[in-house]
């Protein structure tokens with residue numbers, strides 16, 4: 453049976469002090485569940501302190517660069533993250549793609565570097581409203597995954613988490629219905645079977661993201677091909693975060 457994985461994406465919110473207090477408060481109330489991975493993807497500046505106070509909460513970075521070191525102003529390397537005990541990294545979020553111009557080739561380099569270092573990339577994919585309305589979602593998402601996973605072996609796929617986030621549902625309050633989310637996540641699993649094999653597809657964890665809240669998470673997680681959620685806004689408040697993971 454696949455585990456569930458629920459990760460809060462704090463995006464560019466909170467100070468270091470607020471982040472540390474949040475993790476301490478939530479850890480004090482969180483009941484560990486062996487069948488569920490819970491995490492927070494936090495701004496880089498907080499990661500070192502958060503990993504020191506987190507026990508059951510996995511601390512994820514929101515981005516990294518694929519080179520080990522060098523003249524890459526503003527970037528964070530995988531060895532730097534490893535040194536502070538971070539081993540989950542969100543890669544290819546639509547905000548990275550759209551605002552910061554990350555292309556599939558760069559995302560692919562990051563995914564390959566992460567799995568080579570035994571990290572877990574949370575690889576995001578998803579379509580714009582235009583693509584959704586043109587009913588081309590599955591073709592778009594399949595093409596993103598084909599490119600982003602090029603050169604990743606079947607064995608390495610056991611470390612990869614996929615997050616399906618329709619851009620039109622991010623921060624808009626417009627949640628894809630559980631049926632739509634299920635249809636695409638099922639399509640993603642079938643595409644992974646095509647790229648690899650059925651066993652890899654059966655194992656891969658697929659999250660849905662886009663306006664997930666404590667009120668709708670149950671319906672989303674009850675879908676057979678959805679193994680968790682990547683949550684923005686609703687993960688910023690302690691009670692709401694607890695409502696998502698418990």
Ligand code: 13P
Nearest residue numbers: 461622623662663684685
């Ligand atoms: P919201 O949950 O705020 O819609 O954000 C989703 C998201 O982008 C998570 O990565």
